[in-house]
Amino acid sequence: MSIPDIFSSHPNRQIGSLGETAILQQIRERLAECIPSGLEGPFDDAALLPREESDGLITVDPVVFGMHFDQSMRPREVGRKLVNRNISDIAAMGGTPTRAVLSLILPSNASVEWLDEFLRGMVAAALEGKVLIVGGDLSASHKDWIASLTLLGKATSRAIPRHGVQPNDLLWVTGKLGGSLHSGHHLNFSPRVAEGKWLACQPTVRTMMDISDGLGKDLPAMLETFSAYLDETQIPISPAARELEKKSGKSALHHAFNDGEDYELLFSTEGNLDIEEFTREWQKIFSTPISNIGKVLPGNESNQSKPFIFRQKIESSDWKGYEHLC
Amino acid sequence: MSIPDIFSSHPNRQIGSLGETAILQQIRERLAECIPSGLEGPFDDAALLPREESDGLITVDPVVFGMHFDQSMRPREVGRKLVNRNISDIAAMGGTPTRAVLSLILPSNASVEWLDEFLRGMVAAALEGKVLIVGGDLSASHKDWIASLTLLGKATSRAIPRHGVQPNDLLWVTGKLGGSLHSGHHLNFSPRVAEGKWLACQPTVRTMMDISDGLGKDLPAMLETFSAYLDETQIPISPAARELEKKSGKSALHHAFNDGEDYELLFSTEGNLDIEEFTREWQKIFSTPISNIGKVLPGNESNQSKPFIFRQKIESSDWKGYEHLC
Numbered sequence: 265m266s267i268p269d270i271f272s273s274h275p276n277r278q279i280g281s282l283g284e285t286a287i288l289q290q291i292r293e294r295l296a297e298c299i300p301s302g303l304e305g306p307f308d309d310a311a312l313l314p315r316e317e318s319d320g321l322i323t324v325d326p327v328v329f330g331m332h333f334d335q336s337m338r339p340r341e342v343g344r345k346l347v348n349r350n351i352s353d354i355a356a357m358g359g360t361p362t363r364a365v366l367s368l369i370l371p372s373n374a375s376v377e378w379l380d381e382f383l384r385g386m387v388a389a390a391l392e393g394k395v396l397i398v399g400g401d402l403s404a405s406h407k408d409w410i411a412s413l414t415l416l417g418k419a420t421s422r423a424i425p426r427h428g429v430q431p432n433d434l435l436w437v438t439g440k441l442g443g444s445l446h447s448g449h450h451l452n453f454s455p456r457v458a459e460g461k462w463l464a465c466q467p468t469v470r471t472m473m474d475i476s477d478g479l480g481k482d483l484p485a486m487l488e489t490f491s492a493y494l495d496e497t498q499i500p501i502s503p504a505a506r507e508l509e510k511k512s513g514k515s516a517l518h519h520a521f522n523d524g525e526d527y528e529l530l531f532s533t534e535g536n537l538d539i540e541e542f543t544r545e546w547q548k549i550f551s552t553p554i555s556n557i558g559k560v561l562p563g564n565e566s567n568q569s570k571p572f573i574f575r576q577k578i579e580s581s582d583w584k585g586y587e588h589l590c
Numbered sequence: 591m592s593i594p595d596i597f598s599s600h601p602n603r604q605i606g607s608l609g610e611t612a613i614l615q616q617i618r619e620r621l622a623e624c625i626p627s628g629l630e631g632p633f634d635d636a637a638l639l640p641r642e643e644s645d646g647l648i649t650v651d652p653v654v655f656g657m658h659f660d661q662s663m664r665p666r667e668v669g670r671k672l673v674n675r676n677i678s679d680i681a682a683m684g685g686t687p688t689r690a691v692l693s694l695i696l697p698s699n700a701s702v703e704w705l706d707e708f709l710r711g712m713v714a715a716a717l718e719g720k721v722l723i724v725g726g727d728l729s730a731s732h733k734d735w736i737a738s739l740t741l742l743g744k745a746t747s748r749a750i751p752r753h754g755v756q757p758n759d760l761l762w763v764t765g766k767l768g769g770s771l772h773s774g775h776h777l778n779f780s781p782r783v784a785e786g787k788w789l790a791c792q793p794t795v796r797t798m799m800d801i802s803d804g805l806g807k808d809l810p811a812m813l814e815t816f817s818a819y820l821d822e823t824q825i826p827i828s829p830a831a832r833e834l835e836k837k838s839g840k841s842a843l844h845h846a847f848n849d850g851e852d853y854e855l856l857f858s859t860e861g862n863l864d865i866e867e868f869t870r871e872w873q874k875i876f877s878t879p880i881s882n883i884g885k886v887l888p889g890n891e892s893n894q895s896k897p898f899i900f901r902q903k904i905e906s907s908d909w910k911g912y913e914h915l916c
Contacts, residue, residue: 322689322691322724322725322742323691323725323727324725324727324740325693325727325729326693326727326729326738328695328731328732331730331731331732363648365648365649365650367651367693369652369654369734369736399650400650403651403654403657404654404657406654406733407732407733408695408733408734408736410695410731410736412650412652412695412727412738414648414650414691414693414740416648
């Protein structure tokens with residue numbers, strides 16, 4: 265099926281011509297499968313959460329047209345991405361996603377058809393991830409097309425923070441890194457929920473986060489004032505990053521460090537962990553690759569301008585990471 | 591103090607020039623008073639909520655530059671508005687606001703100074719409303735300046751839905767209506783939290799919502815397929831609406847019905863309620879005015895094109911209400 269234009273030039277296909285009541289009705293119908301039964305709609309003043317244990321975790325992330333997606337991408341995939349990038353944040357705390365509210369902020373020429381397909385994608389990902397959409401809001405923008413999802417999650421016995429590494433902690437990543445925007449991985453990834461929950465149950469796991477801005481930026485964020493020794497031969501490089509190397513003029517390692525939107529887990533464990541035993545236990549349960557990429561160096565002198573020491577000499581331009589807003 | 595420009599022409603006063611890390615640091619420092627102590631900052635992958643009873647209520651609402659505010663308004667007041675319009679949604683369920691996450695979606699030329707003042711206003715309102723800000727996200731837009739707040743709340747013994755009126759139910763509003771944008775009420779209102787909680791404890795109260803789009807649009811939303819008899823002499827008209835009447839060429843009643851952003855409570859009670867007794871009990875506790883404006887008509891024939899019958903004849907143009915996106 266061809267991709268509808270996100271902004272429509274046909275007045276009767278623009279959300280502004282339908283009016284708020286009709287659009288809210290369409291959204292409500294489209295999301296029906298994800299709305300808990302017996303709940304006062306998702307468009308009361310506030311949503312009433314089904315009674316359950318306390319959720320404990322909350323995260324919020326948007327998708328913005330021209331930033332996180334563009335006209336070349338299928339709206340269903342963009343809808344999936346919005347749900348899954350939030351699920352990935354809950355997974356990175358070792359939690360289970362539960363309920364969400366959606367804030368749509370759209371210009372009046374936003375296409376009704378594109379929005380409908382986008383919501384279908386959200387519903388598919390929400391059903392897969394067992395997420396109920398319990399509320400929402402629709403507001404107008406001048407130009408930007410924005411959908412922001414707030415997702416609640418239940419913490420496992422403990423939630424794993426991103427900060428708190430100790431000297432000699434081992435550093436690990438799941439999956440393979442790089443080339444996500446090139447390969448379409450950023451639209452089609454599976455959030456590492458089961459993996460995150462398993463890791464939250466291992467007392468040796470100390471810190472965890474998901475890789476959204478690229479290892480080159482996310483690892484320093486985890487390390488704070490610490491530095492790390494990295495074995496670059498152990499960085500798991502995706503086939504997409506290897507393919508990009510042939511045309512971009514940059515190394516596959518550069519792509520693995522900087523491309524971002526990997527939605528893999530980066531975590532640290534105590535330094536005295538038995539690496540082989542831990543890897544064996546992981547492989548009994550998961551087919552997702554796991555890589556021990558290095559360790560935290562002793563000494564906590566602040567060295568944010570050079571947070572990594574590599575096994576071999578590597579150009580510093582290889583680990584700059586993705587900077588928003590620049 | 592003069593109002594800083596929301597978009598800055600000085601490169602070193604634009605958030606894009608500072609970069610994400612520095613901006614997040616500034617946001618974190620500015621919000622420090624609202625961040626629960628002992629919590630992993632508000633910028634982990636997901637926020638960990640302090641252990642407490644289940645929150646039960648959740649709502650989300652943004653402020654968008656050019657839609658909900660403009661350059662003429664003080665950024666602190668806009669920050670207060672973002673927090674208070676969400677608190678008003680929790681109040682409209684009869685709940686108590688508890689914790690929030692903030693999603694900022696800003697263009698790269700957004701002014702650092704304006705943002706800082708905005709956050710100060712948010713903090714002031716959050717402290718007043720006893721709201722903790724437990725998480726957040728910063729993303730880039732092309733042009734629109736958007737801050738979206740998701741607010742959790744605790745339900746009182748029961749949450750009051752907006753739907754479910756019965757024939758002969760009495761209809762009530764708090765406060766006075768109209769002229770909110772003209773008088774600045776939309777920036778400086780006090781959300782009706784205590785009033786909403788008291789109403790949630792009265793078994794005779796059936797439905798409730800806050801008036802954000804104007805009585806002319808919000809009351810039909812509450813009525814669904816029902817119609818209402820309204821005594822227009824009982825509609826509480828604000829001084830601002832009376833002042834506007836002199837220059838707008840529209841009646842004060844038109845302003846009370848249509849201006850919106852009143853952030854007052856609209857609620858229904860059982861029809862056999864003792865009106866005087868109920869009003870007396872209210873006045874023992876609150877100085878906020880309360881008005882019985884009419885009642886739900888028997889018969890539930892769908893008549894959305896004419897949801898009101900007035901005591902006197904009134905032009906239908908008087909109750910059209912605010913339509914988003916048009």
